[in-house]
Amino acid sequence: AQRVTQPEKLLSVFKGAPVELKCNYSYSGSPELFWYVQYSRQRLQLLLRHISRESIKGFTADLNKGETSFHLKKPFAQEEDSAMYYCALSGLGNEKLTFGTGTRLTIIP
Amino acid sequence: GAVVSQHPSWVICKSGTSVKIECRSLDFQATTMFWYRQFPKKSLMLMATSNEGSKATYEQGVEKDKFLINHASLTLSTLTVTSAHPEDSSFYICSAVTGQDISYEQYFGPGTRLTVT
Numbered sequence: 001a002q003r004v005t006q007p008e009k010l011l012s013v014f015k016g017a018p019v020e021l022k023c024n025y026s027y028s029g030s031p032e033l034f035w036y037v038q039y040s041r042q043r044l045q046l047l048l049r050h051i052s053r054e055s056i057k058g059f060t061a062d063l064n065k066g067e068t069s070f071h072l073k074k075p076f077a078q079e080e081d082s083a084m085y086y087c088a089l090s091g092l093g094n095e096k097l098t099f100g101t102g103t104r105l106t107i108i109p
Numbered sequence: 110g111a112v113v114s115q116h117p118s119w120v121i122c123k124s125g126t127s128v129k130i131e132c133r134s135l136d137f138q139a140t141t142m143f144w145y146r147q148f149p150k151k152s153l154m155l156m157a158t159s160n161e162g163s164k165a166t167y168e169q170g171v172e173k174d175k176f177l178i179n180h181a182s183l184t185l186s187t188l189t190v191t192s193a194h195p196e197d198s199s200f201y202i203c204s205a206v207t208g209q210d211i212s213y214e215q216y217f218g219p220g221t222r223l224t225v226t
Binding site: 046049 | 153
């Protein structure tokens, strides 16, 4: 069975401070990991995926297979980063996504 | 590009009636569509996977006779909640996959709020 765990339901960070949203997963095969974001009154959208190894809006995430983690990081938080963030997993070549419970990030001005 | 719409955005129905929710990919053909249910302050729960022209694949614990899914074309999937009851009240979200992305990025609709009275 595949599982995604986001241990923090709520996270508040001051503007300009570093941000780290934790995500751990459980999957027996080769996983593909994603971060989705939902801004206020907007639909869920893809933020980044590990296969792309890119930085989006200053966010990065590295897949650590040893620790089965895919933490989302940003060195300097901005107010517009306030949103709900979901970590998600799919099997390699599989379209189905398993979502974590989400972390609500609030950036304090 | 890759816009997914849902209709209606919200609906209120009486207990025992059925309600249909549409999910459309507006500017691409969706090989696969997914239906999720989101409970308050909880994650998205995958209900079923819908492939055009074939029967939907339901997740464990989801009643296929209660949540009827039809994927009649590459741009439209419908979810019908039959004989709705108050416990079916929820936020239903669909997503679509283009089939052209090696990582199967899902594009999400805005969701439909269903309230059963």
